[in-house]
Amino acid sequence: MSASPSLLPCSAIVTRLRAAGCVFAEDEARLLLSTARTAEDLAVMVDRRAAGMPLEHVLGWAEFCGLRVSVDPGVFVPRRRTEFLARLAVALAPARAVLVDLCCGSGAVGAAVAGVVDQAELYASDIDPAAVRCARRNVAGCGGQVHQGDLYESLPGSLRGRVDVLIANVPYVPTDAVGLLPTEARVHEPRVALDGGSDGLDVLRRVAAGAPQWLAPGGSLLVETSERQARQAVETIAGSGLTARMDGSDELNATVVIGTRPALPRRSD
Structure with missing residues (x-):
């Protein structure tokens, strides 16, 4: 024994x-x-x-x-700083919110937000099959759906114009800096979850470009980035037609850029 x-x-x-x-x-x-x-x-x-x-x-x-x-081997490990992204998403989500978690990895952010927001409707997406398998287990308890595909590609078309909170923990490490990451990340996490292109903002640009088509009026996109990239990220999201701002947490060393689709004007009687 x-x-x-x-x-x-x-x-x-x-x-x-x-x-x-x-x-x-x-x-x-x-x-x-x-x-x-x-x-x-x-x-x-x-x-x-x-x-x-x-x-x-x-x-x-x-x-x-x-x-x-x-968190299965080979799947991106959720960082503590990303809890700030989840907190902001919860604060912006109305009851019965339609939530989308892009680049969901293990599904940690979507599960955390949907677990707090009353009667939330959660959809998540990732390009990595291992991440999708892991995320499906993690969001099962809140009734979430996880789709495999590139960003918006695999989401149900019925979500267009209905998303209240769009969360995107995109890869934002510049390609040349990936080799400088700790060995744990470089060797054991998928490069697709780390490498954000030459300036680290390639995936963010694609998310920002598509967000206005998927957000409901008054809905918000939240993207984690680095403090160094934040100004350019704000400009990129504002360029897509959203009202953009930055928020940060010194405690968690976290930076999030938020873009909000303008609400529809009220009809006068």
């Missing part, structure tokens, strides 16, 4: 993780111990983490906005 993981020495795991360069070795050791089902599972998990696999891929989940989100 295998030894219980809880009986294995935490100190030995911490030492191994520290030697591998894990800054938060104690916290990671506790998570590995609490997740492993057997001593054999634990040994494999420690080996994988020490070899540089992202902790979330080793565990099979990530914490995001208080949710435990499934």
